[in-house]
Every structure is written in structure tokens, then in C-alpha cells.
Amino acid sequence: MQSDQQYKPNIPAKRWTKNTLPRKILVIRLQAMGDLVACLPYVQHLRASLPSSVRIDLLTREETEDIPKNIFLFDKIFSIGGGRNFKKQIIYTGLMLPKLLLQGYDVVLDLQNNILSRTVRKVLMPQAWTEFDRFSPIAGGERYRLTIEAAGLGENKGDFCFHLKFPHKGMQILKKNGWNGTDELVVLNPAAFFETRNWNLSNYVAFANLWLERFPKTRFLILGTSFIEAKAKFLKDHLGERLINIVSQTTPSEAVGVLQHVKLILSEDSGLMHMAWCSGVPTMGLFGGTRTDWVRPLGIHSSFVDASDLPCGGCMQAVCKYGDVHCLSRYTPEEIFKHCMLLMEKIKRKTSQTVSC
Numbered sequence: 001m002q003s004d005q006q007y008k009p010n011i012p013a014k015r016w017t018k019n020t021l022p023r024k025i026l027v028i029r030l031q032a033m034g035d036l037v038a039c040l041p042y043v044q045h046l047r048a049s050l051p052s053s054v055r056i057d058l059l060t061r062e063e064t065e066d067i068p069k070n071i072f073l074f075d076k077i078f079s080i081g082g083g084r085n086f087k088k089q090i091i092y093t094g095l096m097l098p099k100l101l102l103q104g105y106d107v108v109l110d111l112q113n114n115i116l117s118r119t120v121r122k123v124l125m126p127q128a129w130t131e132f133d134r135f136s137p138i139a140g141g142e143r144y145r146l147t148i149e150a151a152g153l154g155e156n157k158g159d160f161c162f163h164l165k166f167p168h169k170g171m172q173i174l175k176k177n178g179w180n181g182t183d184e185l186v187v188l189n190p191a192a193f194f195e196t197r198n199w200n201l202s203n204y205v206a207f208a209n210l211w212l213e214r215f216p217k218t219r220f221l222i223l224g225t226s227f228i229e230a231k232a233k234f235l236k237d238h239l240g241e242r243l244i245n246i247v248s249q250t251t252p253s254e255a256v257g258v259l260q261h262v263k264l265i266l267s268e269d270s271g272l273m274h275m276a277w278c279s280g281v282p283t284m285g286l287f288g289g290t291r292t293d294w295v296r297p298l299g300i301h302s303s304f305v306d307a308s309d310l311p312c313g314g315c316m317q318a319v320c321k322y323g324d325v326h327c328l329s330r331y332t333p334e335e336i337f338k339h340c341m342l343l344m345e346k347i348k349r350k351t352s353q354t355v356s357c
Helices: 033-049 087-102 115-124 142-151 169-178 202-216 226-242 251-257 269-278 332-351
Strands: 024-028 055-061 076-080 107-110 130-131 184-189 218-222 243-245 263-270 281-285 302-305
Touching: 024 033, 024 087, 024 115, 033 142, 033 226, 033 269, 055 087, 076 087, 076 115, 076 130, 076 263, 087 115, 107 115, 115 263, 130 142, 130 169, 169 251, 184 269, 202 218, 202 226, 202 332, 218 226, 251 269, 263 269, 269 281, 281 332, 302 332
Parallel strands: 024 055, 024 107, 055 076, 107 130, 184 218, 184 263, 218 243, 263 281, 281 302
Antiparallel strands: none
């Protein structure tokens, strides 16, 4: 497999060639929450590299608008309805087009690259545009970076720090649920959708006990949607008061606010993992059947284990054909604890670089 640095995809684009800067830029990312959040550090870098007179708007879907609406980044956000019904999305997109045409966008950054986003871009007829590279075997973050860079507006890098409009909400939620404000917080996130991406829950408990031996003034935290309520109950039964359970108690933007206060997240492949990584939180990823050449977190504040060394690695299947998810079950709590220690040491050695807000 080629590294991200070696692989240079051919990104469809029409570069900005004028001597003056564009006045209005439209970013399109329609789905899903984790993917939308993963592009934001690169849009933030673009925002910081341009004067405030350059307007940057976002076109997304209603169910993914919460985080963009609650951070300081976009000048205006347009959201289409229709839920996950593609036919309804087409209708809502058609209804949105007149509003978008009135804006007069000079540049369109299509970070979705599906039939809806391509249609919007072609109707708007911007002077410059780019389309997201969906299939190259490199990390999604790198593909977002290269897609934005292809517009011809300068070099792009990730800015891993969300600037929340209501930063106090995360602290309020944590204190309401028993955090004393001084104990360090570690997130346990067994939230991957398929069994091929799940680490056994007993491993999380064993990892927590190893962590407590080294860092006794620690509380563990679990948050997210109702999808993991049963898993949260299991961890609460085994970790007791050491675990703060706020599952189903936060909006996505409130979850980002909560993450600003944690020392580390140990996470399977999920939207919350991307939210943490993009917020600059030290992130230890657990990848089983996922293609990590596509979704792995980047930067000095992240690390991961995966199955890329196995013949079945990156199978993308819902059920393990061997029946044991050995791509993840082979990693013991002791090994993952060591990986986390190495990650924290790596971050400590590079304190001159900003890795969190």
C-alpha cells in the first residue's frame, strides 16, 4: 500500500486563477455526521488563511447541521430536508437551488461528490470548483485536504480545534452528572455499528482497570446515541461510580463541548471518534473490519490498531466470516494500554505543536 505522501490522486478541479481573491465560497458536504466533521479542520484552515471579507457558506443536510451551526466557521448554512430518503433529498435540493443561485458563488468545494452535490455545482456554474476524491486508498482527511487545495487558494493543512459558540455547555453537562472538574476524563466508546468493528466489552473494563492503576484520579465517560445504551449499562455495572454515563443526553455539538475536557478517547470506528480527533483530542482508534486506508485519524494526537496485516483485513463486512472477529480480539487490553501510553508520550514530546483546544 502506498503512503499518503506517495499517492497523489487526480482530483477533478477548475482552479481559481484570478489575481484577486474570491468573494464567496460554497462548501458542500451532505453526509454523514462523522464525514462532515472530518472535513471541518481543513475548511477551518482555509477560513484562517483568507481575510474575513471572503464569505464561506455550507450546504449540508438537516440531520448533520448541528455541529456546523454551533461553531465559529461558516457565514451561512443551508440545510436540505428529506432525511435519508434520496428521492426526498432530490426534491429539497431542487427547492434550495434558487436560494443558492442568488448567492453568486465564485468557488464551490464539493466535498461530497455524489449526484446531488455535482448537480448543485453544475447549476451554480462557479468560476472555480473541486470534487472530493472518494476512492483513492489514502486517509479521508488527506483527501479533504487535497481537494480543498486543488481549488488554487493556497496550501491547506488541518486546524484541529473547534471554536464553539457555547463552550460552557460541555462543562455544565459533566458537572451535572457528577464530575468534580479536577479528575481526568477518559472516554470509552464501543460504538462501531457492525460486529466486525467491535472490541469485546470486557476488554474495555480490563483496560479501565489498567488505566486506574497508573492514573487513579480518573473518571471514565461514555456518551453518544441510544444505539449504545446496553453497552453503557454493561460498563456502568462493572465500573460503577468510576463511569459517567451521559448516553442520549447530548446533541452532537454538546458532545463536542464535552470532548474538550477529556484527556483521551479509546474508540471504535464511529462518528464520535471523528468528532474527538477533529477537536484535537488524543485519539486511540480500534479498527477491525474497517478500511483504515480510508478512515484512520491523522496527526500527532492520534494512533490506532487495525487489521491491515491480515489477508481479510479491511473486509468491510457486517459479520466476521470466521465467527470470532479475530482482527480485533487479538489485541489485548494490555497491548492497547501500551499503545495509549506511547501516544501520550508522543504528544508530550511534541508540546511545541498544538494538539488540542
